[in-house]
Amino acid sequence: MHSLLSQWQPRLRALATAGLGEDSAHDINHLQRVWRNARVLLQEHAQADALTVMAACYLHDLVNLPKNHPERHLASRQAAVLACRQLAEQDFPAEKLAGVAHAIETHSFSADLRPTTIEAQIVQDADRIDALGAVGLARLFYTAARMDSALAHGTDPLAQHRALNDKAYALDHIVTKLDKLPGKMQTAAGRALAEQRLAVLTDFRAAFAGEWGVSRVLN
Structure with a gap:
């Protein structure tokens, strides 16, 4: 083979x-x-x-x-x-x-x-894993820019008081889609790898929101 x-x-x-x-x-x-x-x-x-x-x-x-x-x-x-x-x-x-x-x-x-x-399950998992982690994060914002989406909502980046809208705000995509991918994995190995890479996105989202708020205070 x-x-x-x-x-x-x-x-x-x-x-x-x-x-x-x-x-x-x-x-x-x-x-x-x-x-x-x-x-x-x-x-x-x-x-x-x-x-x-x-x-x-x-x-x-x-x-x-x-x-x-x-x-x-x-x-x-x-x-x-x-x-x-x-x-x-x-x-x-x-x-x-x-x-x-x-x-x-x-x-x-x-x-x-x-x-x-099993072949199709592997391909689906392998493709979705690339939407997570550091590379997935870069792909997210690259795609959002091509769609003319804003980085995040100006006053509520974590959508605590509004409906999520990943077409308008790139950061929302982490919650509307990406954090659901580990649970949709078809293989055990795919799920484990997806969960590891999702942690990169969730940590980034929290850090982004903190800096976004700081920048608004300073400005």
């Missing part, structure tokens, strides 16, 4: 790179981090097909619509169709295409589809 992965990895990278847009939160570095996360999860699931997982990790963002796009929830299905077509043209093992498609379709939070194979 290792030789097969080594054979396919550069080809998958090439396919992924050719389809990438200008979104640095979903660039080749993101895809490689997702595959790295997946390799960690594969260690506790030896029965999973690593080639299927690797292909889905590299190709899951072939169609990547902005988070505020009205068809965002359809992007993963479109990516699955495109990935299978491109893989078939590259003579990827035909018996693995359905598994790759399912893993790509179900990785998306927006699509809200349940992964039913």
Whole structure:
């Protein structure tokens, strides 16, 4: 299997790179981090097909619509169709295409589809882990800037006296979505890693709110 992965990895990278847009939160570095996360999860699931997982990790963002796009929830299905077509043209093992498609379709939070194979569960966890921790924090604010969101609410950054709104305030996204990810993990290893990385975000949120308040007093 290792030789097969080594054979396919550069080809998958090439396919992924050719389809990438200008979104640095979903660039080749993101895809490689997702595959790295997946390799960690594969260690506790030896029965999973690593080639299927690797292909889905590299190709899951072939169609990547902005988070505020009205068809965002359809992007993963479109990516699955495109990935299978491109893989078939590259003579990827035909018996693995359905598994790759399912893993790509179900990785998306927006699509809200349940992964039913261990390969798809690993890919979903691996992708969501990259939304947490220090890198996840950087991706959060990068994406918020692309959507013209404010850093935080001017007088109530922790939403103690208002409704959360992560479309308007980047900091709200930690509570509206990201702190729920560990509980949605499909694998035990994914849950443990997600909980470790979530601590980075919760500590940052508290520190941010403290500094935000200080800055307002000083000004």
